[in-house]
C-alpha cells in the first residue's frame with residue numbers, strides 16, 4: 001500500500017516538469033502578444049526569469065521590511081535604523097572584494113547576505129537555502145540598471161600572507177602597529193592607539209616627516225559623513241564591531257579594497273614605498289596589509305566581552321534612534337540655557 005502510494009507520488013512529480021516542457025514546446029502556432037516580456041521559450045531566459053521570480057518571493061518575506069518594496073531602503077523599519085538599510089536602486093554597495101566605487105561580486109553579496117553585517121541591523125541569513133540566496137542576489141540586481149551597464153569588476157589582488165605559517169603573530173602585530181600609525185596614518189579617521197610621541201617615532205621610521213600637530217580627540221574616531229550625508233564613525237577597533245567580518249582575511253579584504261561611499265580608502269594600490277635617499281630600499285610593501293590586518297584583529301580582540309560601566313563609556317553621538325511620537329531633539333548632557341518659559345509671553 002505504502003509502496004503504491006510512493007510510486008504514485010513519483011509519477012506525479014515526474015509528470016509536472018514533463019507537462020511544463022511539453023506545453024511551452026508545443027505552443028508554436030500562437031504568438032505571445034506581450035513582446036516586452038522575455039520569451040518563455042529558451043533555456044537560459046526562462047531559468048533567469050524563474051530565479052528572479054523566486055528571489056522576489058523570498059525578498060517579500062525576508063528583506064522588504066527594511067529594504068522596502070522598491071528596494072529604495074525605505075522599508076517600514078528603516079526610520080528606526082542607523083545606519084540605514086541599503087538603497088538597492090543606486091547599486092552602491094559598501095563591502096566588497098572590489099575597489100571602492102565598483103560593483104561587488106556575487107560572492108561578496110552572498111557573504112553579506114549569509115553572514116549579515118555585525119553592528120548594523122542587517123541580519124545573517126545563513127538558514128536560507130543556497131539556491132534562494134542566489135535568487136535573492138538576482139532579484140536585488142533588478143533594482144538598478146547599473147548591473148546591466150557595468151562590466152563585472154575584478155577583485156583586488158590578494159598577496160601571499162607572509163605571517164600565515166608563523167604561530168606567534170607578535171611580529172606581525174608590531175609591524176602592523178608601526179604601519180597603521182607611521183605609514184597609512186589610519187588615525188586620521190580611526191582612533192590612534194599610540195601616543196603622539198610614538199606616532200612621530202613611527203612616522204620617521206617610515207621615512208616620513210614627524211607631524212607638527214595632531215587632531216583633537218586623537219584617541220577617538222573622527223566623525224565622517226558618508227555619501228548619503230549620514231554622519232558615521234569609523235570604528236574604534238577596541239570597542240566597535242566591524243561589519244564585514246573580523247577574520248584576518250575579512251580585514252585584509254575590507255582594508256585593501258576600501259569601503260565604497262564612505263571615507264575609507266582603497267589601500268591595496270598605495271602600500272608600496274621606497275626610501276627617498278636610497279630608492280632601492282623598500283620601506284613598505286603590499287605585504288604590510290597583512291601586518292595591519294593582524295594588528296587590527298589584535299585590537300578587536302581587546303574588546304570587552306561584557307560592558308563594564310566603570311571602564312567603558314559610551315561616546316556621546318550626535319544622533320540616536322527615536323521612537324514614534326517622540327520629539328526629535330538632540331539629547332544633551334548639559335543643562336539647556338533656555339526653557340520653554342523663556343519664550344512664553346514674548347509678544
Ligand code: HEC
Pocket residue numbers: 059062063064065066067077081083084085086092093094095096109112113117120121122123125136140243
Ligand atoms: C532588520 C533590517 C534588515 C533586513 C530584514 C535586511 N537587511 Fe540588508 N541591510 C540592513 C542594513 C541596516 C544595511 C546597511 C548596513 C551598513 O550600512 O553597514 C543592510 C545592507 C544590505 C546589503 C548591502 C551590503 C553592502 O555591501 O553595502 C545587502 C546586499 C543586503 N542588506 C541584503 C539584504 C537581503 C537580501 C535581505 C533579505 C534576505 C536583507 N538585506 C534584509 C538591514 C536589513
Ligand code: HEC
Pocket residue numbers: 180184185186187188189190224226232233234235241242243244245251254255259262263264265267292296
Ligand atoms: C579618511 C578616513 C579613513 C581612513 C584614513 C581610514 N579609514 Fe577605515 N574607515 C573609515 C570609515 C568612515 C569607516 C566606516 C565605514 C562604514 O561602516 O560606514 C571605516 C571602516 C574601517 C574598517 C571596518 C570594516 C568593516 O567591516 O566594518 C576597517 C577594518 C578599517 N576601516 C581599517 C582601516 C585601516 C587599517 C586604515 C589605515 C590603513 C583605515 N581604515 C584608514 C574611514 C577611514
